[in-house]
Amino acid sequence: MATFSKTHEMIQKMLRELCRDKIAELAAEADKTKEYPPELHNIFIESGLFALRIPEEYDGGGMDFTSSCIVVEELARVDGTCANTVAHHQAGLCSFMKGAGKAQRHTYLPKIGKGDYLVGFALTEPNAGSDAFSLQTLASPDGDHYIINGSKCFISNSGLTDLYVVFTTVDPELRRDGITAFLVEKDTTGFKIGKPEKKMGFRASPTCELTFDNVRVPKENLLGQIGKGWQLVHQSLTETRVMIAAMALGIAQGAMEVAVSYAKKREQFGKSIISFQGVSFMLADMAIQVEMARSLVYEIAAKVDQGDKNLHYYASIAKCAASDIAMKVTTDAVQVLGGYGYMADYPVEKMMRDAKATQIIEGTNQIQRMQIARHLSKIY
Ligand SMILES: Cc1cc2nc3c(=O)[nH]c(=O)nc-3n(C[C@H](O)[C@H](O)[C@H](O)COP(=O)(O)OP(=O)(O)OC[C@H]3O[C@@H](n4cnc5c(N)ncnc54)[C@H](O)[C@@H]3O)c2cc1C
Structure with a gap:
């Protein structure tokens, strides 16, 4: 097995203690109430779990990928919901880090580095799950803006998330070559979050539908390039x-x-x-x-x-x-x-x-x- 560095061992020990002392009991209760408790969220924030992989220059943890896997493993050992919350923030963050230009990094990384600003990954749609090239959420150009219309489903951390990476299409006929990612902030007009789904597992993790009704985003919110999503x-x-x-x-x-x-x-x-x-x-x-x-x-x-x-x-x-x-x-x-x-x-x-x-x-x-x-x- 790949050997752990001293830092990895330290993270594992810290997480194991955190899970035993503060997380396990709260998480077990949350599964019963099916509500994600703010106390749990605050523990994640205070422990820097949402900023683990953000570069140190933005006050993040500057950790490697292996460290984030250790965190997710230790959380899952006591509770899947907690692990899913951190892992899906990482999913949104990963798309952001791979697609963001200089200005976007400058705008968002200081916020994410503070540890209380979550990023969501919004790909799945009611008729586009495994066949993700069939996305229908449409982004149409309008001067210096794009107008987004459509919906997403099963999006983890909905409601907790501040910034969503939303995968749209600029032309459904183009399938893969139409897919285009945009950054949508939670308070954008026309953007709505549905009620949390009732689920078999991860019960305290809010999984919701997102709807986009003429959501106007400036061209600066394009993540990466048109058709390269x-x-x-x-x-x-x-x-x-x-x-x-x-x-x-x-x-x-x-x-x-x-x-x-x-x-x-x-x-x-x-x-x-x-x-x-x-x-x-x-x-x-x-x-x-x-x-x-x-x-x-x-x-x-x-x-x-x-x-x-x-x-x-x-x-x-x-x-x-x-x-x-x-x-x-x-x-x-x-x-x-x-x-x-x-x-x-x-x-x-x-x-x-x-x-x-x-x-x-x-x-x-x-x-x-x-x-x-x-x-x-x-x-x-
Ligand atoms: C708890 C939870 C959290 C989630 N969080 C997110 C999130 O944050 N963001 C996000 O974008 N999505 C999220 N999802 C959605 C998830 O990624 C999709 O549910 C998954 O990709 C499957 O898509 P689907 O549900 O439409 O199933 P479908 O694609 O309809 O598949 C149904 C069945 O058909 C099978 N199937 C489909 N095509 C083929 C094929 N070609 N060959 C063989 N079998 C096939 C599948 O394996 C499956 O068994 C979440 C889902 C859950 C359950």
Whole structure:
């Protein structure tokens, strides 16, 4: 596995303590109320988690990609919602960093560096999910402005976000070559956020529809170039897929820990259930899978930091493998806890619900397998 630097080890220790002392309890309660508590948000802000990757010259943490994966893994170990909040801010931020010109960096990075200014990633539409080239949200030129009309769905952190990176099309017929990104600030006239969706997992994370009704944005808000938005989508998703893999790893690790500790305490037939081979082999298989995911996630996170040229291929492998592992490990953790595992008083049922999302978000695992196979047919 890629080795952690002293800084990485320090971040891991800090996050582990933060999660244990301040986050775990608040997050478990938030899953029940289905509301994202301001106290939790303030902890993230005070701990600098939203500004981790912002360059130090803008007061950010100046951390590398591996550090952000460590943060997301540790958060997910106790709560998927928290991990999703930080990871999806990173998704928006990643597109911003890759597309922003000098003036845009100058305007927004000092705000983001303060740690309380969130960036959203708005790509998915009701009729354009996996087939993202079919975007219909239209950006039409109007003098020194563009007028945006359309809608987005399933957008994470809606309402918490200050600046949305919105992927539009300047001409739906052009498909990929029409995709164009704009920066839309939350208070822009004509821009509305719908009610939070009721979800299986990540329940406290607000996921909403966004609507654009003649939203006027100045040409300065164009992110990158007209018709080049797909490059931003592709580059951002490549990185954030590795982050979703880190999230899946954290969920799997958390579920395994709960399962082992329960199996040591729970007695049936006069013995602790861990002494039964049927149970202990399930736990051993969990450990094998978790460590496989860990090796993969950090090996590929290091490739992000090094700028590997085949990153999209490795990112899809990491995302697919780690999320399938999270689904399997959390499902088995519920099994180890038996009936108690199915009850909301124990954390594994929530972990199983949260794990499911990692197989869908940032491109479903079917789409990842398509990408992997496409790359294989090119190289062999
Ligand atoms: C909790 C959550 C948070 C999210 N946050 C964001 C966000 O912040 N920003 C954002 O833009 N989006 C977000 N999304 C949306 C997410 O990225 C999409 O849901 C995902 O890409 C799938 O799109 P879809 O839901 O339209 O499914 P569809 O594309 O309709 O897919 C339905 C099924 O068909 C399969 N399928 C589709 N095409 C193919 C094919 N060619 N071959 C094989 N199988 C195929 C899929 O794998 C899937 O199983 C979020 C989703 C969730 C659940």
